[in-house]
Amino acid sequence: MHIKSITIDGFKSYGQRVDIKGFDPLFNAITGLNGSGKSNILDSICFVLGISNLQQVRAVNLQDLVYKNGQAGITKATVSITFDNRDSRQKPVGYEHYDEFTITRQVVVGGRNKYLINGVTATSNRVQDLFGSVQLNVNNPHFLIMQGRITKVLNMKPPEILAMIEEAAGTRMYESKKQVAQRTIEKKEAKLAELDSVLNEEITPTLNKLKEERQAYLDYTKVSRELDHLTKLYVAWQYVQTEELSRNSKEKLEKTQATVQQSKASVEELQAKAKEMGEVIAAMERKKDLVRIVEKSVKKMGHLNALRGTEDDALREGGDSGRYDDYQLDLSAMIPIRPSVTGSD
Template sequence: MYLKSLEIHGFKSFADKTLFEFHTGVTGIVGPNGCGKSNVVDAIRWVLGETSAKALRGAEMADVIFNGTDKRKPVGMAEVILTLADCEQGLGVDYNEVAMCRRVFRDGRSEYRINGTICRLKDFQELLAGTGIGRSAYSVMEQGKIDMLISAKPEDRRSVFEEAAGITKFKGQKKEALRKLEYTEANLLRVADIIAEVKRQMGTLHRQAQKAKRYQVVHKDLRILDLHLGHKHFTEYTAEKTESENQIISLMTELNDLHQRVHAKEQEVTETREIYHQVESTINGLRQQSQEFRSKIQGAESKIEFNRERVEELEGRIRRNEEDATNNRDMVDRQQRELAAADEQFSSIRNAIESRQYALEEHQITHNAIIPSAETGDGAPHPARNLPPAGRRGRHGRCQSAEPDQPDGHRPSAARSPGA
């Protein structure tokens, strides 16, 4: 059995998938300090089942995942696949090659696979037990490991020798067998306690068994009696069923009659409902007309009230006009009486004036006849020729007044002269 290949992806400094193939002979990995040579050994130890982050030079298991650089993003998973060849005799399996795969994610989940099948870390340890391959076996000797073995205690060196001799696997199997024997002995003790408890309960169980047998006999008799009683009840129920069926038939007949009556009543109700709807429509129409008439009545009442107020106002005006007419009629009568008196006075005054004018004319004529020559010689105007127009008698023998005529009813009263 030999190491065939190692595939690393996302583990520490191996961001890209890297494949190491180991051919026959000795294979050496050389390089400057810090190029990742120790990371290859850490990857082998990690895939073989190393669970200590401190042994892998880290604080926690997630530190083995590539954290990225200034130019590359970090990855979310670290994966290492170790392939062993010629494994039929060394591992005792039916396969020539065995690929052991281990993965870890940033959320802490881990995954183990053998030839693509998911398994446990314990399966890795059982597969590699006794082969000298493992996280603490002598197949991986890092720097300082030989000095540690030389200076170690005899008990620590003994584990290395036992691993080299191939008895570690059997010692593990022995330890597992002893653990199972202890577990079996504990189970036997619990079984002995259960047997003792059951023995103590056997007397009680025997009495309960006798009671159970008597119960079975009584239960059998009770079942027979129940059957007879059931048959009797069945006969009675059958008779009641027949009677009930007859009643049901009569009730169905009555029900059909009732259905027919209900159908007729429903038709009557439908017709009544239609009539009710018609009456309701008529009532609504009448209500609407009543509302319209009520509105018209209110308008007419408003007009009547307005006309009543107008009539009262006009009647007041008529009464005032009648009072004014009565007053004016009295005034007209009084003024007519005054006018008649004034006319009479005017006639008397006019007659007096005419008589005075006539006397004045005669006096002028007499005067002119007495001294005509004296006035003519002196160049003075003739008195008769220089009379004013008012002093001349008219064509009809009445004196014409110099004042303009006034309208009827508004003639001024003639002033009475002192000598009239």
């Protein structure tokens, strides 16, 4: 991008419209007599580029840039610069599809000014962004080398000239930014080292401890769940065992009760048999007594028979028969007993 033409109207010494053309893409020189307006052409370029230090264009305020301060009937100053934009390496951002574009700046008496891009009103910031995108900064202190500084520049040492060129080209700004960025990086690295130290000495051990505690808690909760599960299983097993034991005990109780009933029945049966046996024994005792009586009676009968025999002998011999009669009476008394004994059998 380079200047293709300049149109000046009412700016400083140019009271009438002037078109300046034929600029070279690489090098241009303005020549002429003293007072012919050579410096004002450079001032007009700086005016459009947005110079902020008006002392460099020999003015106190913007109104000083109007032809004769507006006292000659001209109330505004207008400068338009048309840029050749065919070089694809230097196209401003947003204007890559334009082969040329025109920037216009206008100031009126009173100090009000405005910018136009291709005839459309634009803000100062937008214009500065456009020039900034191609590293064009008129406010750089080394962008312009005025007449009084030429000798000083010629006497500069190579490093100083390089620094001036870098600053004029805009690369010095990036170098400064680079240094600032490097210092920022160093601070960040120091901060990162500090953070690493804190991380390794404090946070990591704490984190490891928390991990261990977390694992211990997980193990505890796992064991607690297993214990709870086993407890429930044990309670359920106890319940089943109790139910089974109760059922078995109930069955045993029922069997025992049945056995008791059977035993009771057996006891009653035995008691009945014992009673019956008692009665039999009593009957046998009675029979035994009867037998003894009978035996006694038999003995008496034998004795009686013996007496009878003796009596017979006595009778035959003429003796007393009274004792025989007494024994006969006793035998008659025992005769009724025999039928009752026979009946008891």
